[in-house]
Amino acid sequence: MSDVDVESMEILTAISGILSAATPDACTKLFRGILDRCGIDTFAAGEIDLHHRARCVFHIIDWPDDWRRYYFASGLVNRDPFLSALERYTRPFTWAELRADRTLPRLGTEALDKAAEAGWIDGLIVPIPRGGQRVGLISMVARRSMITERQKLLLPPLCICFHVRLRGMIAGHDLPVAPAGLTARELDCLPLVSKGFSDREIAAELNISVSTAHEHVENARKRFEAGTRSELVAAAVSLGVIHF
Template sequence: MSQYDASAFNTELRRLGSPAACASLFRAAIQPHGLDTFACGEVDLADRDRTVFYIIDWPDAWTRFYVGTGMIDRDPLVDALATRREPFTWADLRADRALARAGGAALDAAAAAGWVDGLVVPLPTVGTRAGLVSMVGHREIADPALRAYLCLIATCLQSYVRTLVAKHGFAMPPMGLTEREIASLRLVARGKSDAAIASELGVAVSTAHEFVEKAKRRLKARTRAEMVATAASFGIIDI
């Protein structure tokens, strides 16, 4: 694979069968350019609870910090997706005088972890939702040809990995859903009743009903049909 050959990257990516293998390939592609780690997923900008991570390649310490402090609710990179449709770097955000103080503090915390620059590739979907791939590293991302290459392979990664996670699992529970709740979701999508779900999962009917109701609440859905549609649109289940 030549240095900036996005087509070759995509061809190799499509041969892989798991998010973990895709993550390894992407990591190998970005590391020679000073990028250390990355994450990809999808977020609902109007409701940050409806966030899914397809891959998290962050160091454990940063993952604990990001999740434990509720950074998703004040992440300047995510905030920027509301107004930015083109890829942007940390430098772009720092130059934006509208950047909130909390956002600046988040960038400072990332810099304290040894990261000098980052590149965010937004992938708008529908409504208030946006996919994204976020990369960070120890060198500035100044070369336009490199930025173009990174944007292309990031787009390839996000679009392909989201087709794999329903089968292989997410980087962290999507929208807080448990494995049993996701299993119940799949069965609802197949038209199963609470009694049939209970039989499939080996639990009481009341327990199966509670699994479904909890999944519906986590997905902020009003009906089971809306719940299934939302879960499928985020790649949580296949239908």
């Protein structure tokens, strides 16, 4: 059997395993195993709203601690060239393609240069359109080699399967980074708001005052850049933060 056939069979086997996996950790282990075989060092999975960047949600972050700290502390999350590129790219694309894109903003070029300084050679971005301005995303990065054309063809089906399965199992407090900077209490309120609870009912459920419950919900609404509570719930559900 050729190397191409072996790699294809490994990916198909991983897809089958992910579909039957019972936990996020089990899904991630299978996904991580294929990336290791492909020479890919790290990845992140999430969901974004291109019109409201504050609604960016990470379902999993597999980055080294130093890069994770830099990404959030520097504000790169708000000018990530890969996220900006999703306004133009609807298909999988590599960092090499992005570097060759002459329309890339200066801040985007600086971000790629910073990634290169950290030792990241190439990466593969797999967008998963959700309709409207919502896009699911798997972002993979390699230190050892460039992403090959074969990997660009073979990995997206695995990424889509992993993303959909993971998104269905992770919500709220399981997220590695609180979406839109929500506090733990604000996250607690979201599923209750989705059930139509009033401030008084939320207060009773969480054993807090009515005014505090109202404040938590309003803070969550503002952080999500939502005009109403209904829009807040719709945004949280569409991004996989809460589930019905």
